[in-house]
Amino acid sequence: MTQPIRVIQYGLGPIGCAVARLAASRDGLTLVGGVDIDPAKAGRDVGEVAGLPAPLGVPVTRTLAETLDRTGADVVLHTTSSYFDLFKPQILEILEAGLDVVSTAEELSFPWRDHRAEAEEIDAAARKAGKTVLGTGVNPGFLMDTLPLALSGICQEVRHVAVTRVINASTRRGPFQKKIGAGMTVEAFREQMAAGRMGHVGLPESMAMLFDTLGQRLVRYEDGVEPVVAETPVETEHVRVGAGQVRGLRQVARGFTDTGEFAVLTFIAALAEEDDGDTIRLTGRPDLEVRLRGTNGDLSTVAIAVNAVRRVHEAAPGLVTMRDLPVVSAW
């Protein structure tokens, strides 16, 4: 048995705390610290903040440096922000400290198309540090990119890719229900959409990974979000939706080559959405249809981040993506 890999949890929101709990329980990993900028968390025991069964014996610190003053570490599990402008300084800081990074930042999952300069900056910093950076998650990171790519391995030819993810948000956390617009008027939904960061993050990254890996040239990308409107009232423990109000969203991204549409990614998350599950259709030789049931965004994002740690720790230095690593499995 090799030495356990020492991990620091950076970001102690709901997902970060769940990642910390899984990392602490996993043979082969040792949770050695936690970082969060929230002053209400700093100074409290990491175990208490993350909901571990016992105190960890070290406090949450507001900076990575403060935790590294107390302990050595190998890998940082990073769960703070989806967006490059917010997470980039953190990733660079972790690399400068000489640690590998597994991040759930959506824009980091395949940044070469939409954030090339920043991706190159992180890649260079990682190579200089001799460390590895991965952006992962269920989506982006798996369902709409890595998994369809893996399935394409048994196809002689792929002419079209269609992935549809349908989430019945009634079973999900309150913040998730709010995030998809549940309970809003259609007007308020459209206003908030127009104002900026609403909807699922990551479709452009999944699209770019598909095209790049399958050797297709992405000449046009379209992405739109529409409200899913309740025909009858819907109520959960977190939100009440009247008839005619929004119960969720439907987001569709289309990628085109010179000759037409090559891939369509559809993300539907709404309360009382019955057909919960994921469908991947590859058109080619042969045609493949794959149906998944049971993928759970919260449980699974936590899982894939922790599961990726050993692969990232063993990988060659640089900014890598899920398609570049050996199979990320449970262990």
Next chain:
Amino acid sequence: MTQPIRVIQYGLGPIGCAVARLAASRDGLTLVGGVDIDPAKAGRDVGEVAGLPAPLGVPVTRTLAETLDRTGADVVLHTTSSYFDLFKPQILEILEAGLDVVSTAEELSFPWRDHRAEAEEIDAAARKAGKTVLGTGVNPGFLMDTLPLALSGICQEVRHVAVTRVINASTRRGPFQKKIGAGMTVEAFREQMAAGRMGHVGLPESMAMLFDTLGQRLVRYEDGVEPVVAETPVETEHVRVGAGQVRGLRQVARGFTDTGEFAVLTFIAALAEEDDGDTIRLTGRPDLEVRLRGTNGDLSTVAIAVNAVRRVHEAAPGLVTMRDLPVVSAW
């Protein structure tokens, strides 16, 4: 664009010829030769034997050395035998010639448990040559090992794995229908089973890859084959099966840890089998159920071998398995 990878097709049976055709048609690959021990094929143009649209301008040779006298090459696509005793000298010969190997040999897909000494010998030869060896295919190589492992990446915990592959053999080649016993009496089926090499090859390899990768200890392995008996007559263009005769086989492998069954792999191939498709069930956190339709053993084995070429050519030296490589996708 990098230089095309030059490949030699070693083994020109039906699968090998299909591999050669796909390799010849793939941008990024150049088919430069073909090897087959069959004297009826040697000397004829590779393109003619493999069914390419045009002659290749080089003859099939009975030995690899004869082809290498005429041309340089990078990778050998190897499709000759399922069994170590038959393919091992060929793999060693290819490595000594300084070429990478992608093989469809089932026993090579994860040989560390049942053929450890031979696996170590091949691994050592590969490292010495600075080349890479991969055993791949749809099954073993993907459906019952790599794909369930990839799916486990979104699970926090996996307590049980069940994979069932159901093939409606009515749609398959004549030799495949014969291979699964279609048209035999139950008595003849059992005699031939007892005599040795009948049934699907590769379940022990898939099982070993699952256990090893998921960190489970395989303390007991069971594998049995039963005939699937026709209740009413079945007829295909290749075979007639009377009521009471065998229309196919059902093979079940079970793997156990100290605490009980951890994985069950079920392979059913029979004429007139209605529920054609593959099902993967992971029990854990979360439970996952995945249904695949459209996987075609012949098309897909050819696909995955050719698709693996670029990954193998880029990989570090040694004997590797599908779980060790970056995502093998179409390209």
